[in-house]
Amino acid sequence: MGMTMTQKILAAHAGLDSVTAGQLISAKLDIVLGNDITTPVAINEFNKAGFDKVFDKDKVAIVLDHFVPNKDIKAATQSKQCRDFACSHCVSHFYDVGKMGVEHALLPEQGVVTAGDCIIGADSHTCTYGALGAFSTGVGSTDMAAGMATGTAWFKVPSAIKFNLTGKLPKNCGGKDVILTIIGMIGVDGALYKSMEFVGDGVKNLTMDDRLCICNMAIEAGAKNGIFPVDDVTMAYLTGRSEREPVIYAADPDAEYEKTIDIDLSAITPTVSCPHLPENTHPAAELTDIKIDQVVIGSCTNGRMEDMENAYKVLKGNKVADGVRCIIIPATMQIMKECIERGYVTAFMEAGAVVSTPTCGPCLGGYMGILAAGERCVATTNRNFVGRMGHVDSEVYLASPQTAASSALTGHITVPKEV
Template sequence: MGMTMTQKILAAHAGRANVEAGDYIEADLDVVLGNDITTPSAIREYRGMGASRVYDPHKVVLIPDHFAPNKDIQAAAQCAEVRGFVKEQGISNYYEVGRMGIEHVLLPEQGLVTAGDVIIGADSHTCTYGALGAFSTGVGSTDMAAGMARGKAWFRVPPAIRFELTGKPGPMVGGKDIILSIIGKIGVEGAQYKSMEFTGPGIANLSMDDRFTIANMAIEAGAKNGIFPVDDVTKAYVEAHPCVNPDMKKEFRAFEADPDACYEQTIEIDLSEIDLTVAFPHLPENTHPVGEAKGIAVDQVVIGSCTNGRIEDMEAAAKILKGRRVAPSVRLIVIPGTQQVYLECIKQGWAQIFVEAGGVFSTPTCGPCLGGHTGVLGDGEVALSTTNRNFVGRMGHPGSKIYLAGPAVAAATAVVGTIADPREL
């Protein structure tokens, strides 16, 4: 029986000719990732394992991005612990504040992940790198510790749902609208334990930034991973973003699903039919076309995160905000995902647009997405955010509410003060 793209990558990394859904395997890891919240626990487990040296100091990537720049004294202690471990172990992929970015925007940009890799990260949105044709999944701190110690992780080989994409997205419709509408269709556990494998001619109409956003939110459908085939768009992206760390010895490998690969289900998605989409509180599956959300008042708009903190996201927001002002009742917070995205915002004049519109333009951080800092919501407050989760209390007080959308809807909402359709401005 044929294998899916995910199964072929896993088989190759487990030294096996074949794997089937349900098999338990141990796979070799190309990258092990952690952040300032999950790494301290991983360090403790790593010591408990009796490990003394990481399996490869060039394949461990540590990024202080969640509570960094240090939001308080305890955060400073957690970041310092990560920094100390980096020094002790000689880890070459560490990005200090001022060079760091939000991990899932940063790793592809720096070329630390590539097609054909197997990647684990102690962060649930590690599934982002499936956009490049890699197998990439989120794990906990103990798995991260095991990965650092042995360079291996255990996996149950997942079955797959195939999403056959056709057509071309309409004006202003992007990756966020596509993935939200898919989650609205299949639900937050619609792909539980499974791969979401995207195929079909519609993929050629999606930029890398669209694909990163789509793969990023596979976890919000419960999936183990989301994955895109490798095409000319992928190759052009990887060529434009060569690995900054030659010691990683990255190897670009394009895997393809077998023609007779077995999928549990095939879901057809016509991209031209997808509308600008908003997920209502308190689950990402509560999706509605933007027209049904119009008029809902918001206190805060956040544009950024590992989901929508890339160059195209900043551009989409800047186009709407140019020559306009943020509504007096709204606090707009724009957070580019990395220093490179930040610089691009300056070069293109978008930073000036955000500031002149009356918005905050922040250094890269995960901050508000998880209710950490830089825009925590108070009781009864309402946010529209380009982030990925709208659970109760996710961005602050359990009495606050979060609506999720893409950057164009977010920018229009900031201007109008109520959830708005950017095509009508």
């Protein structure tokens, strides 16, 4: 029986000719990732178990991004613990303030992750790198500690759902509208324990930033990973960027899928996920009565260059509505620099928005845009759970950068124009 793309990558990293869904394997890891919230717990476990060195200093990545620049003394203490560990173990991919970015925007941008990799990260959105044709999944801190010590992790080989993409997205839609639509269709546990494999003629019409956004939110459907085939778009992105040679895997023609879901990209409309679950999706057009207090454009889901460009196209020469705070957070230093060079930052500020250095901050209710009771935010982030961005009585509406920026201008949820 044939294997899915995910199964092929796992088989290769387990040193096996083939694997089948449900099989328990031990696989070699190409990158083990952690951030400033999950790494301290991993370091404590690593030390407590008596390990004294990491398996490969070039294959551990530690990114300070959730609460940095440090939001308070406790956050500073956790950052310091990560910094000291990275220094004492000579971790080559350690990203501190000045070099850091939101981890899942940063690692692909810097070429740390590439096609064919097997990656674990102590952050649930580690599934993002499937966009590059890698197997990549989120784990906890103890798995990170074990991965840093041994360079391996145990996996239950997942079965898969095939998403057959056709057509081309309307101009006012992006990858975010695709993944929100899919989560609305299958639910927050619709792909529990499974792979989401995105294939079909429509793939070539999706940019790398669209694909990274789509795979980023695979976890919001409960998936183990999301993955795209490697094509010309992937290779153009990886060439001159990857630190290691990309390895291309493709699903076998007779690979078995639990089901196939057809998605016509041309039929996608601007989509918003209402409180308090990502599956609670509606067309933006049905929500135009909803007044908002804040807009956040950024995060590992939508803080990339194309997202900034889409926000710029909407905000340029316009004014953010009175009573709305619009917070824009380019996800990496490179993206921020490019936003400055292209004049986006000036345009954002002239529109009445604020621009922050990279941080996960508001997405998880950390800092840089916390909501009070009764407040509503349209955010390009990935979760709208109770209390996610602040007070338990606040609300988060998930949307694309186009929809978020358009809503910032009117003060209520707004369908972006096809510009």
